[in-house]
Amino acid sequence: MVEHVVVIGAGVYGAAVAASLTRRGARATVVDSGAPAGGTSGATFSWTNSCGKEPRAYHDLSVASMEAHRRLATLGDWYHEGGNLEWADDDAGRERLRGKVAGVQSYGYEARWLDRADVLRLEPDMDPAALPEDGIAYFPREGWVEPTRLVGHLLAAAASRGAEVVRGDAVTALETGSGAVRAVRLASGREIDADAVVNCAGPRAAEVAAMVGLSLPMSNTHGVLVYTAPAAVWVSRVVHAPRVHLRPDGAGRLLLHTHDGDSAVHVSDTGDITVDRSAVDDVVAAGRALYPGLGDTAVESVRVGERPIPADGLPVLGRAEAVPGFHFAVSHSGATLSVHAGDLVAAEVLGDDQGGVLAPFRFERF
Ligand SMILES: Cc1cc2nc3c(=O)[nH]c(=O)nc-3n(C[C@H](O)[C@H](O)[C@H](O)COP(=O)(O)OP(=O)(O)OC[C@H]3O[C@@H](n4cnc5c(N)ncnc54)[C@H](O)[C@@H]3O)c2cc1C
Known part of the structure; x- marks a missing residue:
């Protein structure tokens, strides 16, 4: 059973995944090598759209993501x-x-x-x-979102439900046992046990995937x-x-x-x-x-x-078949997608398989 999840990266994806995990009752630790929203999420045009997104599954994911922004925006004023x-x-x-x-x-x-x-x-x-x-x-x-304020809101929501946010400490290694993820090691030397890990490292996602021997083309x-x-x-x-x-x-x-x-x-x-x-x-x-x-x-x-653009332009979302406990939440258009896609990924981390909706976005297509 997945109780504690380490989320690597505190951009829009990491914040959205952590907020959803904690809302669903899990314990989350978010680790960022820098400051939250200090990566791409702090330097983005952040236009929310599905304007010419193909194929149809990507369009539909984007439309559902725009709807998720509308719902979340009832809690704040970062969405326009x-x-x-x-x-x-x-x-x-x-x-x-x-x-x-x-x-x-x-x-x-x-x-x-x-x-x-x-x-x-x-x-x-x-x-x-x-x-x-x-x-x-x-x-x-x-429309558009203010991503830094969105990240601040989502991390605060996660923290209010017990999440820890670690800043300025990079994940340098992932420990596996019997093939599954067991712990993350940080640059500071700290080691954090984990039942699951979510790779939300944005443009650095390939480096994090390589820590468990996976090759993510970006x-x-x-x-x-x-x-x-x-x-x-x-x-x-x-x-x-x-x-x-x-x-x-x-x-x-x-x-x-x-x-x-x-x-x-x-x-x-x-x-x-x-x-x-x-x-x-x-x-x-x-x-x-x-x-x-x-x-x-x-x-x-x-x-x-x-x-952060996966090689075929489409998001990479959900579990990695080869490494139990290792999950992806990586895409371009993350300002649009992250609240909804992060929620789908978090649901799957906790055992609620998102087979249908995430099928076109699996890592295994590479
Ligand atoms: C110029 C530009 C325009 C864009 N325009 C739009 C747009 O109009 N609409 C739209 O929807 N999207 C747009 N995007 C894309 C969108 O901004 C990104 O998809 C989104 O911000 C990615 O968020 P993220 O959380 O995946 O990555 P980031 O925000 O980069 O977060 C990843 C975090 O991981 C951390 N990290 C990396 N490696 C490690 C490690 N080893 N250990 C710990 N932490 C680590 C980093 O410090 C970083 O904070 C644009 C992007 C750019 C650059």
């Missing part, structure tokens, strides 16, 4: 369901967007087309000249996130414009991102990360072209996040 606007500025982009809208509509997902006047009613501070006359897709049930990528100082500009939802993606980030700050900007990340041989300043200037200029009221608002910080 303002919708998402998206448009393109060339024929290929418009064709892609039409295909995406038709695809999600065929799954029963809410999406509709707006024209410039509709969008200006939603976002009156946008420059009309930056918008096409029509062909603007609107996904009203999408194709992580870096992303550049630009946070402005507070500005009195009305941005009230997620916006995917051709040259900039942006959303509010609380207290009047905006968070800006572009895919082009992601290629401005350089990682040195020693692991130092730098970002070309011109890429930051470009994304700010694109933000200002869309919302002229941004004026000369300063950039407050630039963060680089590492997306």
